[in-house]
Amino acid sequence: MQVLCDQGTPVPLRRYLISHTVVTVFEKGWSSMQNGDLLDIAEVEGFDGLVTTDQSLKYQQNLANRRIALVVLTTTNWAIIERSVKLVTDAIDGMKPGAYVEIAF
Numbered sequence: 420m421q422v423l424c425d426q427g428t429p430v431p432l433r434r435y436l437i438s439h440t441v442v443t444v445f446e447k448g449w450s451s452m453q454n455g456d457l458l459d460i461a462e463v464e465g466f467d468g469l470v471t472t473d474q475s476l477k478y479q480q481n482l483a484n485r486r487i488a489l490v491v492l493t494t495t496n497w498a499i500i501e502r503s504v505k506l507v508t509d510a511i512d513g514m515k516p517g518a519y520v521e522i523a524f
Contacts, residue, residue, distance in 0.1 A: 420439045420467040420468060420511075420514065421439070421440045421442070421464075421465055421466045421467050422436060422439045422440065422441045422442070422466065422467065422468050422469075422470060422511060423441075423442055423443070423444060423447070423461050423466045423468070423470070424441060424442070424443045424444065424469075425444050425457075425469060425470065425471035425472065425473060426444055426445070426450060426472075427471065427472035427473065427492075427495045428443075428470045428471060428472060428492065428495075429495060429497040429500060430443075431501070432470070432497075432500065432507065435504050435508050436511060438512070439511065442466075444457065447464075454473065454476055454479055454480055455479075455480055458480060458485060458487060461487055462485065462486050462487050466487055467488060467514060467516070468487060468488040468489070468511060468514040469487055469489050469490070470490045470492065470507075470511065471489065471490070471491055472494070472495045473491065474491055474493060474521070476489065476491065477489075477491075477519060477521075482517070482519055484517075485517050487517070488514035488515060488517065488518040488519075488520070489518070489519045489520070490507070490510045490514065490522065491519070491520065491521040492507065492522055492524070493521065493522060493524055494524050496524075499524045502524075503524055506522055507522055
């Protein structure tokens, strides 16, 4: 799967996603994009999922007709995420088109 990691997603998470193609918003040059535009272009570019720490995304965007899956981490703190990294990798591994998964730590 092609996974896009948003700005707040800790970089070390990438080491745990070896079975996926992982690209960051920064690497794509999309850092200044608004959420709706980011989701649009990510879908056009063929990304299967977006990993983000933006918990307000579900309130700001109509996610009903999206093809891209969203995995939302409720913290940016890598030490906390790393302790539960299996929850994160399982959510990413199991992404279905249009799914929304929020992982609370």
